[in-house]
Amino acid sequence: MKEAEERWRREWRKIGYERFDWGSEKPIYSIDVPPRYASGRLHIGHATHYTHQDIIARYKRMRGYNVFFPLCFDVNGMPIEVQVERKLGKKMRDVPREEFVEECRKFADEKIEIMKRQFELLGIWMDETLYYRTDAEYYRRITQLSFIEMWKKGLVYRGEFPVNWCPRCGTAIADAELEYREEETELVYMKFKVQETGEDLIIASTRPELLCAIQMVAVHPEDERYRGLIGKHAVAPIFNRVVEIRAEEGVDPSFGTGAVMVCTFGDKDDVRMVFKHKLGITRAIDRDGRMTEECGLLAGLPVEEARERIKEELQRRGLLVKREKMVHNVATCWRCHTPVEFIVTPQWFFKTREFGQEVLRLADEIRWFPEHMKKRLRQWVESLDWDWVISRQRYFATPIPVWICEDCGYVVVAREDQPYVDPLRDPPPVERCPRCGGRLRGSDEVFDTWVDSSITPLYNSFWRRDEEKFEKLFPMSLRIQSHDIIRTWAYYTIIRSMFLTGKRPWNDIVIDGFILGPDGRPMHASWGNVVDPLEVIEEFGADPFRYFASKTTPGEDTAFRYKEVVRGSRLVQKIWNASLFAGRNSDNIEMPKRLRILDKWVLHAYSRAMREATAHMDSYRWDRAMKVLEDFFWGVFADHYIEAVKHRLGEENTKFTLFTVGYGILRAFAPFLPFVTEDAYQNFFRDKVGLESIHLASWPTPDYHFPEEARLGETIKEVIAAIRREKAERGLSPATPIPRVLVFARGEVLEALKAEADEIAGAMRVGELGIEDLSALERRISALKPNYATIGPLLKGMTSKFVQWLREGEPGERLEELRSGQIVLDGVQVRVHESMVQVVEEWSYAGEPLKIVKAGEAVVGFPTRR
Numbered sequence: 001m002k003e004a005e006e007r008w009r010r011e012w013r014k015i016g017y018e019r020f021d022w023g024s025e026k027p028i029y030s031i032d033v034p035p036r037y038a039s040g041r042l043h044i045g046h047a048t049h050y051t052h053q054d055i056i057a058r059y060k061r062m063r064g065y066n067v068f069f070p071l072c073f074d075v076n077g078m079p080i081e082v083q084v085e086r087k088l089g090k091k092m093r094d095v096p097r098e099e100f101v102e103e104c105r106k107f108a109d110e111k112i113e114i115m116k117r118q119f120e121l122l123g124i125w126m127d128e129t130l131y132y133r134t135d136a137e138y139y140r141r142i143t144q145l146s147f148i149e150m151w152k153k154g155l156v157y158r159g160e161f162p163v164n165w166c167p168r169c170g171t172a173i174a175d176a177e178l179e180y181r182e183e184e185t186e187l188v189y190m191k192f193k194v195q196e197t198g199e200d201l202i203i204a205s206t207r208p209e210l211l212c213a214i215q216m217v218a219v220h221p222e223d224e225r226y227r228g229l230i231g232k233h234a235v236a237p238i239f240n241r242v243v244e245i246r247a248e249e250g251v252d253p254s255f256g257t258g259a260v261m262v263c264t265f266g267d268k269d270d271v272r273m274v275f276k277h278k279l280g281i282t283r284a285i286d287r288d289g290r291m292t293e294e295c296g297l298l299a300g301l302p303v304e305e306a307r308e309r310i311k312e313e314l315q316r317r318g319l320l321v322k323r324e325k326m327v328h329n330v331a332t333c334w335r336c337h338t339p340v341e342f343i344v345t346p347q348w349f350f351k352t353r354e355f356g357q358e359v360l361r362l363a364d365e366i367r368w369f370p371e372h373m374k375k376r377l378r379q380w381v382e383s384l385d386w387d388w389v390i391s392r393q394r395y396f397a398t399p400i401p402v403w404i405c406e407d408c409g410y411v412v413v414a415r416e417d418q419p420y421v422d423p424l425r426d427p428p429p430v431e432r433c434p435r436c437g438g439r440l441r442g443s444d445e446v447f448d449t450w451v452d453s454s455i456t457p458l459y460n461s462f463w464r465r466d467e468e469k470f471e472k473l474f475p476m477s478l479r480i481q482s483h484d485i486i487r488t489w490a491y492y493t494i495i496r497s498m499f500l501t502g503k504r505p506w507n508d509i510v511i512d513g514f515i516l517g518p519d520g521r522p523m524h525a526s527w528g529n530v531v532d533p534l535e536v537i538e539e540f541g542a543d544p545f546r547y548f549a550s551k552t553t554p555g556e557d558t559a560f561r562y563k564e565v566v567r568g569s570r571l572v573q574k575i576w577n578a579s580l581f582a583g584r585n586s587d588n589i590e591m592p593k594r595l596r597i598l599d600k601w602v603l604h605a606y607s608r609a610m611r612e613a614t615a616h617m618d619s620y621r622w623d624r625a626m627k628v629l630e631d632f633f634w635g636v637f638a639d640h641y642i643e644a645v646k647h648r649l650g651e652e653n654t655k656f657t658l659f660t661v662g663y664g665i666l667r668a669f670a671p672f673l674p675f676v677t678e679d680a681y682q683n684f685f686r687d688k689v690g691l692e693s694i695h696l697a698s699w700p701t702p703d704y705h706f707p708e709e710a711r712l713g714e715t716i717k718e719v720i721a722a723i724r725r726e727k728a729e730r731g732l733s734p735a736t737p738i739p740r741v742l743v744f745a746r747g748e749v750l751e752a753l754k755a756e757a758d759e760i761a762g763a764m765r766v767g768e769l770g771i772e773d774l775s776a777l778e779r780r781i782s783a784l785k786p787n788y789a790t791i792g793p794l795l796k797g798m799t800s801k802f803v804q805w806l807r808e809g810e811p812g813e814r815l816e817e818l819r820s821g822q823i824v825l826d827g828v829q830v831r832v833h834e835s836m837v838q839v840v841e842e843w844s845y846a847g848e849p850l851k852i853v854k855a856g857e858a859v860v861g862f863p864t865r866r
């Protein structure tokens with residue numbers, strides 16, 4: 001199969017059926033493909049998620065849509081920078097900017113070539129004519145235009161604001177990019193004084209080095225211990241800063257002593273309280289993670305050292321009451337895992353926080369699959385504490401198109417006709433500061449990469465590039481993405497689409513789950529549970545991998561299972577074999593007047609399966625669709641229909657049905673298993689159809705409705721299956737004749753069996769097949785076996801008497817007596833029940849003893865005297 005897969009990869013490239021057709025009248029189905037991040041190898045989650053998108057794209061093409069499915073890559077930001085730093089063995093800031101950016105681009109170019117090949121290996125056929133990468137000037141131009149537009153709408157501001165700051169990477173970090181880890185730390189109990197009374201006030205903190213930036217002491221309003229202190233003032237040890245003691249609902253009375261210090265800015269709670277209580281701001285930590293001049297004896301020390309130093313100092317002065325070990329959650333940088341600090345820096349912001357309700361209203365216009373994922377967006381939006389920090393102090397990203405006056409700080413934004421523009425290289429739109437005539441300096445800041453990726457639907461739809469195309473393409477049909485980036489990519493995309501167009505970005509959003517290691521844990525190199533999708537493809541082929549992907553449920557995390565891949569391999573083989581058979585023995589002809597019951601039975605089942613599969617595909621349940629198709633294909637078509645008609649090849653009805661169902665089910669598998677379906681099509685059906693590729697065919701929507709035959713056919717199928725099982729039990733091959741079989745039924749089932757007797761006899765090579773009315777089947781009770789488990793408890797000591805009674809009578813009569821509920825044993829009346837015995841029956845027809853088996857609405861009898 002592997003050589004065949006490679007051949008089709010080459011052929012498909014020539015056909016180009018994945019291309020979006022600008023001249024087409026067909027309805028458009030557009031996918032806002034997640035631009036694949038250009039930083040390395042494809043992992044199994046990517047392979048699975050892109051396969052899902054490809055399945056949808058192929059399905060929609062077959063449904064007659066003009067599908068917009070762009071090949072695209074995300075090429076901005078820190079992950080690439082970090083890898084390039086590692087490659088160069090140098091920190092970014094030690095390399096000239098232009099040179100570093102060039103290295104990043106080269107790195108991405110190489111990765112993109114590799115990743116294109118990986119997509120090809122998987123059979124993921126994205127449209128190269130719609131290609132984009134987010135670091136290209138044509139893309140960054142749109143990012144900059146979107147910023148200028150946001151600026152004009154008053155949605156951008158420059159603010160002194162606490163931001164999450166990674167001292168190692170030297171950049172602001174979005175909330176969504178934080179990673180938390182548990183760490184042991186020390187809770188330090190320090191002695192404060194109450195200014196008004198002179199009494200001691202003990203306060204515990206994990207960040208004693210921030211004493212220098214204390215703004216307030218907070219206690220819970222209902223904490224009895226501190227009621228009297230609210231409104232008074234606390235004097236901080238060592239720095240002697242005097243701050244007010246205030247009541248604050250957010251304080252946890254069980255933490256430390258229940259009195260806490262609020263600084264600028266120890267953690268997020270501090271930030272919230274500083275703004276809520278309109279406290280002052282003391283810059284205690286600088287961009288390199290060192291204590292500032294404000295911190296007196298700690299000035300210049302890195303944070304961790306300062307913490308130790310202040311503890312020593314407190315100890316020395318007798319102000320340290322006790323130390324306690326505790327575990328707490330530390331926010332760290334998602335790239336380098338350094339603990340982040342809150343620092344005050346000037347940054348650019350999008351005003352997003354106040355638009356929460358509008359975002360949620362727009363989110364309601366989008367169909368979410370699965371529906372419950374929308375809740376995650378709601379929770380996120382409702383938990384937001386501040387606006388979106390859009391600036392980063394890095395190199396490899398889209399430059400912020402602004403110039404700043406060196407004298408008065410006035411900001412000049414690029415004109416709309418300027419982008420793509422690099423303010424470090426290109427002149428500002430005006431020569432001097434319009435306010436003071438000072439010199440303008442180009443900004444060296446860049447955008448958070450979500451600023452680029454949050455406009456993918458706008459870029460895709462030619463926003464600000466071609467109004468006519470934009471009208472046609474926006475909103476897009478679908479976004480598929482994983483659940484971990486709902487709070488970033490989904491949220492940012494919706495809000496920017498709202499600001500820039502007033503509309504929802506897509507009609508549907510599908511949230512995909514994670515793929516876990518085979519052991520059910522996240523894949524981690526150190527746990528040895530990483531599965532490389534390319535190795536899976538190397539061993540099994542792309543289709544079996546895609547089969548695994550198609551069996552994962554959207555929104556749910558799924559452990560990778562080799563078992564499913566193996567099952568996929570078997571399905572691929574079976575599809576090939578069944579197509580070979582169906583293709584060679586079929587014809588693309590009009591439906592003949594006469595169809596046999598099993599023909600109608602399979603056509604009916606095929607129609608029902610396709611209806612169900614279609615409904616599942618339309619609600620993005622590729623897993624359910626695959627199950628329906630597989631069940632029909634194995635359980636109805638391949639195992640039963642094909643086997644049953646081998647004796648009547650060449651008949652028109654057989655040829656018609658084999659073609660209709662054989663070619664139909666092959667098409668239905670095509671979006672999932674593009675290689676084997678193409679290969680089988682080219683070998684066995686193309687001569688009858690003429691299309692260049694199965695992927696140009698339409699999705700089957702058969703409408704054969706034969707409910708009566710569906711029911712009767714089920715019994716015929718069961719009869720054949722029963723005979724096959726009997727042969728297997730006797731060790732006979734399916735081709736070996738079986739001498740005599742009797743089938744019993746009633747009414748229309750009997751009539752149907754009679755009419756199709758030659759089908760049954762032919763399919764199973766029955767020497768002599770009798771079809772008889774059920775009433776002709778004779779039953780005799782030959783013995784009653786005592787059932788001790790129920791006898792014991794009912795009869796206690798009379799068990800042996802009961803068994804004797806059983807043996808002495810005629811079994812049929814004894815059973816009647818048992819059914820009456822009472823018998824007399826040894827002169828005693830006892831209660832009895834049918835369940836006290838096991839009935840042994842003998843069946844016969846006209847005196848010929850039979851072994852019987854139930855088969856649908858019929859009974860199959862095999863003579864036991866041979």
Ligand SMILES: [Zn+2]
Nearest residue numbers: 166169333336
């Ligand atoms: Zn970092």
Ligand SMILES: [Zn+2]
Nearest residue numbers: 405408433436
């Ligand atoms: Zn100025």
